[in-house]
Amino acid sequence: MQRCDLTPREHWASRWGFILAAMGSAVGLGNIWRFSYVAGENGGGTFLLVYVLCVLLIGLPIVMAEFTIGRKSQCDVVGAFTSLAPGKPWVVAGIMGVSSAFIILSFYGVIGGWTVKYLVSYLTGSLWSTPENGYDGFFIGFITNAYEPLFWQFVFMALTIGIVFLGVKKGIETANRILMPLLAILLLVLALYSLSLGAAREAISFLFSPDWSALSRPELYLAALGQAFFSLSLGMGALITYSSYLTPKEKLPGAAVGVVSLDTMFAIVAGLVIFPAVFAFGGEPGAGPGLVFITLPDIFQNLAIGVVVGIAFFFLLAAAALSSAMSLLEVAVSYFMRVFGWGRHMTTVVIGGIIFLVGIPSSLGLGVLSNVTIFGKDILDSMDFLASNIFLPLGGMIIALFIGWGWKKSDALESSDFGDTLWGNAWIFILRFVAPVAIGLVFLRAIGLF
Ligand code: PHE
Ligand code: NA
Structure with missing residues (x-):
């Protein structure tokens, strides 16, 4: 096993490279596919507020x-904890992290595959008019x-592997530099169109x-908590x-x-792309995971420029999914490169x-395998629930406690670039008390303890 402090580490070419990559990781199927159906199922505005x-x-x-933690340790998720706090139990957060990367990317790749299939179907014409059994029959x-x-899952995973294969700077940073600005523009254009x-009015009141x-x-x-994580x-x-691919000269709070x-x-x-369209054509906002794959194509078909909108929308979805999938794969790759001592x-x-x-299986x-269910959920849904609603909040809680209680306060303030300021002290207070307690309460409420 190699040590991070003894092996040279790749770094982002620029500050913007890091910020765009972190944005690319964040913006994904979670914002469009998952957010819209979870918000739709949980009452729209109430959900958005929480x-x-x-x-x-x-x-x-x-x-x-x-x-x-990442910039300070210059190491992967597991190594970050073992190097900053050797011999301490905090490393469970790292092990859970690598496991979550496996679980999330395994089903993310399935949905990512669907988005590529839809993009290709819009490009080749098979979705230009209502398919034989309707859009729901098609899906x-x-x-x-x-x-x-x-x-299609294979195609999506091959694209993800191809980019991560090229490395942090040449692969991940370059891909995000191209995709992120394109995504932002596309989303805004689609929203203006949908709002017209x-x-x-109906959509805005549903959402706000x-x-x-x-x-x-x-x-x-x-x-709401699982969706946030x-x-x-x-x-x-x-x-x-x-x-961990940052050099020490960046300012972290602004990036966050x-x-x-x-x-x-x-x-x-x-939400402003999806719900106005759904309401304009009498769709059901609580339609579940099929919302963007059934309801939207059905709507696009009614539009004068539906084909163009369909291509733009599914390109947006596929590209956003890809830039998130890279970050999931990189978590595992960066860990196993060190553990096995293999090349990238x-x-x-x-x-x-x-x-x-x-x-x-997802x-x-x-x-x-639709007869296989866990607590009434299909395999994909169970994986999503386990990772998003349990592992991520639990991992987040350990991370908060690690900085709040496992570090010297002055170290934490300095390493975060906050320094001994009001914001810095508020941050430490939240990590020590507010965030762990809030996460704990949400868990207790979910198992019905109050
Ligand atoms: N944030 C991504 C999305 O919204 C999904 C993701 C989760 C990526 C966890 C990396 C780690 O689609
Ligand atoms: Na997101």
């Missing part, structure tokens, strides 16, 4: 915690088929006016890994605020290949 509270109060401080027929989704379809009675739903809080790429060391606000804006604007190329292909295989669980 979600934003989770992001600001728990998410942002832990993003800063991950940035601080259900596709995901329940045993082989076809695996082919005549149901802007909370229904207070929905606050009593017990699942709401865990759903998933969307911010938080709690599993994706941000530790990316910031930038990543968190962009991710949140992306989710809200994605071999590690990327082997680990990426294994994660592809691990994802196969895909088959929607078709041939």
Whole structure:
């Protein structure tokens, strides 16, 4: 096993390279596919309110915690803890992090594959007019088929592997530099178009006016917390890994605020793409995971320039998914490169290949293995629940406690670039008390203890 302090480490070419990559990791299927259906299922505005509270109060401080740990340690998720606190139990957060990377990327690759399939279908014309069994028949027929989704999952994983294979600077940084500005522009254009379809008012009130009675739903809080962690790429060391490629001269708090606000804006604007269109054509906001794959194509078909919108939308979705998948793969690759002492190329292909295989049951669980359920959820949904709603918040809690209690306060303040300021002290206070207690309460509420 190699030691990070004795091996030269690759670094981002520039400060913007890091920020764009962290934004690329954050902005993904979580903002568009997952946010819209989870918000739709949990009452829209009420969900958004609790979600934003989770992001600001728990998410942002832990993003800063991950940035601080990564840059300071210059090491992968596991090595970060073993080098900063040798022989201490904090490293469980690192081990959980690598496990979460495997679990999340395994099913993320399945959905990523669907987005590529839809993009290609829009490019080649098979979705230009209503398919034989309607858009829902098309989607259900596709995901329940045993082989076809695996082919697209393979294509998506091959693209992810290809970029990570090229390395931090040449692969990940370059890809994000191209994709992120394109995504931001595309999303804004789509939102303006969607808001012009005549149901802007309905969508805005669905998304921004909370229904207070929905606050009593017990699942709401865990759903919002899990969504916040998933969307911010938080709690599993994706941000530790990316910031471990930083040189000490960057300023961390500004970068953290930038990543968190962009991710949140992306989710809200994605809501403004999806819900006005859904309401304009009488769709159901609580339609579940099929929302963007069934409801939207159905809507696009009614639009004058539906084909162009379809191509733009699924390109956006596929590219956002790809830039997040890279960061998931990089967490595992950076760890196994050190543990096995292998080069980047071999590690990327082997680990990426294994994660592809691990994802196969998630895909088959929607078709041939649909009788396999865990607590009433199919395999993909169970993986998502386990990782997003349990591992990520738990990992985040350990990370918060690690900086709050495992470090000397003056060290933490200095390594974070906060220094001994009001903001710095507030940050430490949140990591020590507020975030761990809040996460704990959400867990207790979810298991029905109050
Ligand atoms: N944040 C990504 C998204 O919103 C998903 C992700 C989770 C990426 C965890 C990396 C780590 O799609
Ligand atoms: Na996100």
